[in-house]
Amino acid sequence: xxxxxxxxxxxxxxxxxxxVIKCTYSDSASNYFPWYKQExxxxxxxxxxxxxxxxxxxxxxxxxxxxxxxxxxSLHITETQPEDSAVYFCAATLNAGNMLTFGGGTRxxxxx
Amino acid sequence: DADVTQTPRNRITKTGKRIMLECSQTKGHDRMxxxxxxxxxxxxxxxxxxxxxxxxxxxxSDGYSVSRQAQAKFSxxxxxxxxxxxxxxxxxxxxxxxxxxxxxxxxxxxxxxL
Numbered sequence: 001x002x003x004x005x006x007x008x009x010x011x012x013x014x015x016x017x018x019x020v021i022k023c024t025y026s027d028s029a030s031n032y033f034p035w036y037k038q039e040x041x042x043x044x045x046x047x048x049x050x051x052x053x054x055x056x057x058x059x060x061x062x063x064x065x066x067x068x069x070x071x072x073x074s075l076h077i078t079e080t081q082p083e084d085s086a087v088y089f090c091a092a093t094l095n096a097g098n099m100l101t102f103g104g105g106t107r108x109x110x111x112x
Numbered sequence: 113d114a115d116v117t118q119t120p121r122n123r124i125t126k127t128g129k130r131i132m133l134e135c136s137q138t139k140g141h142d143r144m145x146x147x148x149x150x151x152x153x154x155x156x157x158x159x160x161x162x163x164x165x166x167x168x169x170x171x172x173s174d175g176y177s178v179s180r181q182a183q184a185k186f187s188x189x190x191x192x193x194x195x196x197x198x199x200x201x202x203x204x205x206x207x208x209x210x211x212x213x214x215x216x217x218x219x220x221x222x223x224x225x226l
Contacts, residue, residue, distance in 0.1 A: 001171075006154070009152060034214070043202065043218060043219050043220060044155070044217050045217070046215070049214075089154055089155060099145065099160050099170065100155075100157075102154040102155040103154055104153055104154040105154045
């Protein structure tokens, strides 16, 4: 089955700096890669996703890149703000709509 | 607003007790999931159901069972709770249309087994 590894497990940045979280996956057939954000005490919520036919996707201050050859994908947050502080999870699956395999999560702390 | 709800939100129980966690949704989704969240381990899939008559084991199903009573309801049971089942449990739903991929999570149930 699929295995997803996520790094780093914790990340501390200064407000305004950029943050990058990286994930690797094992199953080369996986073709859908979502990112979820979980604020403290809240439920995970989808923030961005990418499919394997696309190398990069942006939505305002967040972007995701995918390298199919190396089997890794990354979340990039620019101009970080205190409200970006949360736990971020990457995930992978074969065919969107199927069950997801999640990474272990990254706790991002943005210091004002 | 259509939502995913879980009851109870918090539960403390003792080793050996039977516990049921309930999930209900008003999103009209066919697919429902139960996850467990432990620090540093992310979200791990326990069971999933793609429709009322479909039940599938996930990554960590041992010690758990589920029941899909209706499209809107998916319950998780711990037949004989043990301390290492102490965790945060999430129910999630998603639509059947493979072009609509987002999983919608409930608020979670924090379970403590003493």
